[in-house]
Amino acid sequence: MPSSPTPFLVLTPREVNRAAVAAHPELTAVPYDPASPIATETTRQAHGIIVQTEHVTPTLQLLQQLPQLQLVQTLSAGVDLWDGNLPAGVQLSNARGAHGQGTAELVMAMLLAHVRELREFMEDQAGHDWATRVTDSLHGKRVLILGAGDLAGHLQAMLAPFGASTTLVGRTAREGVISLAGAREMLPQTDAVVAVLPHTPQTRHLIDAEFLAALPDGAIVINAGRGPIVDTPALLAELQSRRLRAGLDVTDPEPLPADHPLWDAPGLILTPHVGGDTLGNEERSAQVAAEQLAQFARSGTAANLIHR
Amino acid sequence: MPSSPTPFLVLTPREVNRAAVAAHPELTAVPYDPASPIATETTRQAHGIIVQTEHVTPTLQLLQQLPQLQLVQTLSAGVDLWDGNLPAGVQLSNARGAHGQGTAELVMAMLLAHVRELREFMEDQAGHDWATRVTDSLHGKRVLILGAGDLAGHLQAMLAPFGASTTLVGRTAREGVISLAGAREMLPQTDAVVAVLPHTPQTRHLIDAEFLAALPDGAIVINAGRGPIVDTPALLAELQSRRLRAGLDVTDPEPLPADHPLWDAPGLILTPHVGGDTLGNEERSAQVAAEQLAQFARSGTAANLIHR
Numbered sequence: 001m002p003s004s005p006t007p008f009l010v011l012t013p014r015e016v017n018r019a020a021v022a023a024h025p026e027l028t029a030v031p032y033d034p035a036s037p038i039a040t041e042t043t044r045q046a047h048g049i050i051v052q053t054e055h056v057t058p059t060l061q062l063l064q065q066l067p068q069l070q071l072v073q074t075l076s077a078g079v080d081l082w083d084g085n086l087p088a089g090v091q092l093s094n095a096r097g098a099h100g101q102g103t104a105e106l107v108m109a110m111l112l113a114h115v116r117e118l119r120e121f122m123e124d125q126a127g128h129d130w131a132t133r134v135t136d137s138l139h140g141k142r143v144l145i146l147g148a149g150d151l152a153g154h155l156q157a158m159l160a161p162f163g164a165s166t167t168l169v170g171r172t173a174r175e176g177v178i179s180l181a182g183a184r185e186m187l188p189q190t191d192a193v194v195a196v197l198p199h200t201p202q203t204r205h206l207i208d209a210e211f212l213a214a215l216p217d218g219a220i221v222i223n224a225g226r227g228p229i230v231d232t233p234a235l236l237a238e239l240q241s242r243r244l245r246a247g248l249d250v251t252d253p254e255p256l257p258a259d260h261p262l263w264d265a266p267g268l269i270l271t272p273h274v275g276g277d278t279l280g281n282e283e284r285s286a287q288v289a290a291e292q293l294a295q296f297a298r299s300g301t302a303a304n305l306i307h308r
Numbered sequence: 309m310p311s312s313p314t315p316f317l318v319l320t321p322r323e324v325n326r327a328a329v330a331a332h333p334e335l336t337a338v339p340y341d342p343a344s345p346i347a348t349e350t351t352r353q354a355h356g357i358i359v360q361t362e363h364v365t366p367t368l369q370l371l372q373q374l375p376q377l378q379l380v381q382t383l384s385a386g387v388d389l390w391d392g393n394l395p396a397g398v399q400l401s402n403a404r405g406a407h408g409q410g411t412a413e414l415v416m417a418m419l420l421a422h423v424r425e426l427r428e429f430m431e432d433q434a435g436h437d438w439a440t441r442v443t444d445s446l447h448g449k450r451v452l453i454l455g456a457g458d459l460a461g462h463l464q465a466m467l468a469p470f471g472a473s474t475t476l477v478g479r480t481a482r483e484g485v486i487s488l489a490g491a492r493e494m495l496p497q498t499d500a501v502v503a504v505l506p507h508t509p510q511t512r513h514l515i516d517a518e519f520l521a522a523l524p525d526g527a528i529v530i531n532a533g534r535g536p537i538v539d540t541p542a543l544l545a546e547l548q549s550r551r552l553r554a555g556l557d558v559t560d561p562e563p564l565p566a567d568h569p570l571w572d573a574p575g576l577i578l579t580p581h582v583g584g585d586t587l588g589n590e591e592r593s594a595q596v597a598a599e600q601l602a603q604f605a606r607s608g609t610a611a612n613l614i615h616r
Contacts, residue, residue, distance in 0.1 A: 101445075101447060101470070101471060102445055102447070105420065105424065105445055105446060105447070105470055106424055108416075108420060108470075109417075109420035109421060109424045109426055112413065112416060112417035112420060112421075113417060113420075113421060113426055116413065116414055116417045116582075116586075118417055118418075118421055118426065118577070119430060121577075121578075121579045121580070121582075122427060122430070122577065124580070125571060125576075125577070125578045125579075126571075128564075128566040128567075128568075128571045129566075130563040130564055130566075130580045131580060132580045132581060132582055132585065133582065133585070134582075134585045134586065134587060134589070135582060135585065135586055135587070136586065136587055137409075137410055137413055137586035137587065137588075138413060139409060139410070139413070139586065139588065140588065154469065157469040158466075158469040158470065160469075161462065161465040161466040161468075161469070162409070162413055162416075162466065163409060255438040256438055258436040258437075258438075259436075260436075263433060263436045268433075269426070269429075269430065269433070270429075270433045271429045271433075272429070272432070272438045272439060272440045273440060274424075274429075274440055274441065274442075274443060277440065277441070277442045277443065278442065278443055278444065278445035278447065279442060279443070279444055279445065280445075280447065280448070281442070
């Protein structure tokens with residue numbers, strides 16, 4: 001494989017990223033301290049940088065000092081912390097493909113815990129109570145997936161063997177994907193809605209009081225995308241009246257303050273934004289990020305480039 | 309379709325079974341009271357009977373008074389309550405195919421709750437504690453399924469999209485199925501064992517202290533077959549030392565007495581034999597049972613006949 005004539009220098013925040021970048025002959029890994037906002041003589045030569053959500057403020061200051069910077073590469077699927085805040089002409093790419101399966105898995109865990117009443121059976125177990133009963137199941141359930149990317153595809157594949165039917169919802173209708181307008185018409189015939197969307201002005205409070213009111217009694221609402229997609233007070237009201245059930249891996253506000261009423265909402269399973277945080281995930285996101293940088297170094301574009 | 313010259317009379321315990329039997333022209337449904345051990349002039353004419361696990365003792369007495377009886381049909385997959393207790397010459401058939409997906413679903417719910425730490429996150433939620441952490445996942449897990457029938461097939465299909473690999477274990481090795489001897493060699497490289505076997509002299513205490521000791525630390529043991537497959541004190545010891553984790557939908561003894569130490573075993577998710585007890589299951593098992601009786605009335609055999 002021919003390497004590019006000049007090496008494409010990539011600032012790497014951690015050893016796992018350095019190793020993944022070093023596996024690509026087009027790239028040269030240069031370490032940097034993501035907590036420091038000051039460029040050094042070496043880091044100033046960078047063409048690309050892998051950024052971490054833990055250090056947004058110092059990193060945004062650092063980016064301003066990198067005259068040759070062409071690409072900012074995230075380790076997350078979401079880019080809302082970076083999009084719109086980059087120096088002019090600098091492109092942005094995400095780690096789509098690294099987190100989808102793990103987050104889809106958590107959605108499945110939440111859906112199954114709801115329909116098979118795991119929390120209730122765990123309470124019976126704690127009370128030494130052998131209380132047999134008939135539960136719901138995913139069989140025959142109609143699941144509306146708000147999203148049509150990597151994560152949605154994993155979720156669709158996972159739901160099929162359970163006998164659930166799925167509909168993907170995207171910004172524009174295409175084969176196998178319906179539009180949001182079409183999705184709104186389906187809400188009265190929907191047993192579970194799963195939001196796996198990024199946070200944009202268009203998705204903010206997409207799931208509001210009107211959206212929720214259109215769902216039938218007992219429907220399950222899962223948010224594994226970004227907290228602000230759901231209007232929190234509207235969902236809270238539906239949970240407190242025990243009309244709907246929910247699973248939230250993201251919240252608004254996030255992290256959820258200890259005194260927030262959502263913690264104690266009935267029929268809610270709440271996890272602290274851990275959808276993609278599974279063992280091996282750090283290696284997977286490092287590999288996806290390095291692959292994007294290598295594509296960009298070769299061709300000036302990358303599969304995960306964010307087009308604005 | 310030609311109907312048989314003499315109608316094949318089937319004793320049906322419930323309306324749902326009567327309706328399913330009535331859908332087959334070969335069969336004539338006759339109601340009976342499964343709690344009563346006394347045959348009437350009408351029930352004495354029966355060629356087949358659909359039996360319920362709730363009324364084993366009176367039903368076994370009733371069977372002795374049915375001179376024309378040819379087939380006893382269960383609504384369950386397990387037949388251990390009936391096998392060996394029937395009048396001479398009477399055959400036995402089960403409802404295999406009706407419960408597999410529901411029970412496989414509960415196994416998936418248990419596996420996912422373990423790897424994604426749902427019980428621990430529910431405890432954090434109760435304590436209003438936003439405690440992010442990296443968890444395990446099913447991705448890359450090696451799952452040994454003790455069983456190779458309908459339920460095992462459903463489970464294999466459900467696990468695949470999560471990136472888990474599965475091995476089916478049957479009484480005899482064949483394509484896609486290994487023998488129990490082969491399975492024992494794989495135990496040190498197994499992350500989860502799922503037992504979905506019937507209770508027979510061969511399967512009793514199959515999962516004993518030696519079997520469990522061969523599993524690596526942190527492995528998960530699920531029993532969704534019959535309680536006596538697992539040596540309860542041996543599993544309890546592994547749980548109390550926190551070396552293994554488990555999910556049990558069946559126990560030995562069953563139901564589990566309120567003072568049994570298994571209730572409080574660490575790392576155990578325990579449900580009260582509800583694997584197949586999902587909404588719609590009664591209709592599915594009624595349909596499978598009626599189909600077996602219709603096959604038997606036509607041909608003298610049935611797909612689910614138990615060969616002894």
